[in-house]
Amino acid sequence: MINKFPAWKNLLVVVVLAVGCALAMPNLFGEDPSVQVSGTDRAELNEQAVERILSILEEYDEPMPHRYGMEEGQLVLRFANSDEQDRVQLRLRAELGRDFVVAVHQAPAMPDWMRELGFKTLNLGLDLRGGVHFLLQVDMDAVREQEVERVDGNVRNLLRDARLRFTGTEHEDQGVVVRLRDAGERESAIRRIRSEFPELEVTAMDAEDAIRVRISDDELEEAKRNALEQNRTTLRNRVDELGVAEPLVQRQNPDRIVVQLPGVQDTTRAKDILGATAQLEFRLVDEDNDPYLAQETGRVPVGSRLYQHRDGFPVLAKRDVIATGDQLTGASSGFDTETGAPQVNVTLDSQGGRRMTDVTRQNVGRGMAVVFRERVTETRIENGEEVRESTEVEEIISIATIQTTLGSRFRITNLESSEMARNLALLLRAGALAAPVDIIEERTVGASLGADNIQAGIMAISFGFLLVVLFMLIYYKVFGLVANLALFFNLVMVVGLLSALQATLTLPGIAGIVLTVGMAVDANVLIFERIREEIKAGNTPQAAIHAGYEKAFSTIADANITTLIAAVVLFSFGTGPIAGFAVTLSLGIICSMFTAILGTRAVINLIYGGRKVQSLAI
Template sequence: MSSPHVLNQYPWWKYLLIGLIIFWGLIFALPNLFGEDPSVQISGARANIPIDTAFQSRVASVLDTEKLPHKRLELEADRLLIRFADSEQQLKAADLLKERLGRDYIVALNLASAAPSFLRALGLNPMYLGLDLRGGVHFLMQVDMAATVKQVEDSYVDEIRNQLRNEKVQYTSVGRMATGGVQVEFKDTAERDKGAQLLRKSLNNLQQSQTGELSLKLTLGEPEIKEKRDFALQQNITTLRNRVNELGVAEPIIQQQGSDRIVVQLPGVQDTARAKEILGATATLEFRLADEENDWNQAAANNRVPINSRLYKDRQGRPVLLQKRVMLTGDSIVDASSGLDQQSGGPAVFISLDGKGAKRMEDGTKDNIGKRMAVVFIENKTETKRVDGEVKKSAYTIEEVINVATIRDRLGRRFQITGLDSTREARDLALLLRAGALVSPIEIIEERTVGPSAGKENIAQGFRAAAISLLVIAAFMTWRYKTFGLIASAALVANVVLLIAALSLLQATLTLPGIAGIVLTMGMAVDANVLIYERIREELRNGNSPQAAIHAGFDRAFDTILDSNLTTLIAAIMLFGFGTGPIKGFAVTLSIGILTSMFTAVTGSRALVNLLYGGRKLQKLNV
């Protein structure tokens, strides 16, 4: 049987392991001490636009010419980050660079970690802060309702044309009027009356009026316009929510504001450029057959496009002549994933269609084997310019052919498209198609990288509450348990460090309820030490030796500590499972805090006690 005074000793490797865990926890927590710099982030609007040292010199020259002071420029992979001393310089630089760089670049506000370069080189980042603290991004988006009505009227143009053709009603033209509505020109009055009767029966929701002897105007009623606008708004909210889910943002807020606006809040997002790129894009695809009967180069050179064709350009700027008739649109896409083409090894997007889309694709390709089919990429964007001191926004559309291929076989529900510039572009396109196309174009009319709540004041108050709690708890424990109280205080500090390190490593979003969880965790952490120390006192009163009392105190209190923490952990898991928003943030912080406190209060504090008292002949304990 071993001597009692050697009971409380750890092997050297256990001390080393505990020390390494505390050390790496300190390293992971360090970035949170340095705060963030107001920054401007510049990335290419397309994957093939270079962000290199030459571009960095160009941006630096623009800033120097306009005498805009900045801390430094950092070139990171496919983006350029410019750090500033304050937000006023940041905003001035963003406006200037948007004007000077043009449409080829995305200029976005950002908050970049001010941690030293060696920490960032290790890939260490601070915790994300929720919108009620600081950080994240707030977008206010305007839905283009005029475009919604135009899209509905355009769909009626095709439907009216098909119905008249199927019933052999002779007409000369069907088109959308600039002032709204669809106008039909008939061959004579008899055909006009016949067509009016047909359309009154099949499209009784449209209001008819005569604008000429042979003309008939069909307009949407106010109830239908309101219904289509409401549908477009709700569908856009659903699509934006899907895109946010694809971005992996925790606790997003996406809600309607008024009759034509959407609020999007993304807490903890630092890469606002990518958020804008994904949320604001209205990318979709069109599949069209190539015009095989006319010369593409000649049509472009003479600017004479056949009546049933449209002239596009591919990504190299070469002319491509396609049929006006659209075989299939992106609305029929139910799934899309990115990957590599097995034959060429280049980036590809694998498309899955719904039943209706698959049937249209089969019908469109089975009779055109050996002919060429093109994939047209369409994206609506908004450009902001400052003209005579006023900010003016203008919408524009990018339409380009990303792929022209010969149809080798009948295509069905699943196929792939190639011709993309990079794997990143393939991933982004797949994301947009998988999340769904926006029903109507949207424009970001307001952007903030700091949330609308108390911000810095909340951070200061939260930090003050945590610091005061830590000091008061440490003072009480030291007064109550003397040296053992100092050991508990050291374990408590280690617990806070490990908790912050875990939140930073997981890139969790810290909110005010999360700070409350940290403060609560500190109280629970010393609760375990109180149980242990009271047990040691009880063992000493029963006449046990100091070494035996220490050993029994830690061992016999462990079951009670485990049970109490386990029940709290179950409650935290339930909060996370059934709660929403800030409640989940509180539950995450509490759950991690329970696990770290179990380590520091039991294993960590025992290691310190063993170092101070283990292997010694003790007459009494200062507890």
């Protein structure tokens, strides 16, 4: 019995540990207080924009960054302290306006060569970095009512167009009941509705003049999912107006959205942005007058309004509104089946559809503009003080040519690319919230609390690590030293994996790491005690080492797999802090299995393997 690993196993251990150390290394360099500037669809972040930003700092005698550069398409300005960071972000927000998004940020201070190779650092959660947390509840009853209203309007319009007379409709929980004047027209009405709206469930009722039109369970659930996703997208767009680096806007459960804004302490401003209203309007383009002349002279023709296109040129549009975003029930990007050109498919409710039909029938070949209106909060500096001012922004985001009479469903074409079509569909959907939301939970986490949490977490890990190291060193001697080495690399690998996966480290996550520190030595304790038993039974040291690792493996595997199953369940059904705890615990278990079994065995083999040994320091 020589207890030697084949070369490939030793190489595997070395490679895995080296990769783990490399992934964790960026966290050693700390962070720089920085200001992050991102381009928008209004302005491109190019070399001229960077020069403009630096010239603004020079002109107003603001602190200059000690280092700056483009990182992942954004300009990152690094400063010596947070005071310089605050001064610069206020100045840039005031001077750049809505052309660029300015955010405060703690940028990793790792060397450029690491960044170029794609290395990442740990993301700190809200409880560690500080900021505000909102939990919003989406009113799903309102979604259902909106769907029922939409079905009611569509069915009424269809029956009127088909000249099928009805006395009225009654709303039910998930559909409508239509009462016909002539019972003999019921079968014809059912065929018409099924043909036009195959997604609806249409059935004849006991009364000879009644039809039930019902939204299927699948369709209703899809509408709720779309409403939740549209609200999430809208809220994310609004969060961008806050200029927050690394915000979190994600779904939680079927009807809730979590918004976390690290680094934001002004909850009033955050709530104003999240609760802001946005509107979409479809208007005819005034093609009979010159918008550039109107812009130069300031004289706008009667019956028209002057707008700016998002791309920067003036557009004259009619004052009369064809339809608004409140009447929009759906928008999705796609491709023309005949030409393959990108397009956006739009669906309006019954009232908007009727108005769209009437207007477009008389204006085929003319342009139709999509106007985006939103109330936004801008920041400016007066006498060195930050002043916020709410203004209403109106701009045209798209102009399309009316090619035929449009109804409740139509296409927006003449789009440059499929990406533009996706963005336009997103704007159409995200212009307003699909359903009302209520803020049911609001928390503010101070920056000092975050710093205290980080320090407390580091102290907990450090004390736990040192106590375990001392115990193992005293009780198991050389074998304990090897176990301590494995424990150190286990922590390094967990940090490296968290960094590579860009998992967010929270306070419960730190608790998971502390628990892992204690669990990581369990496997080695089982192995070492088994080796002691084999020596007491009269086996040779080499045979005892081999038996200790082989016989303890099944027990170790069973214990860790059951814990891993519990962690997976926590991650699957838990949210927020519980999921964070489950992630660190799972990674810790996987890493400890590798380091405690394969890693320590490799080191023990290097120390004792391949030679005769009279005794073991255990």
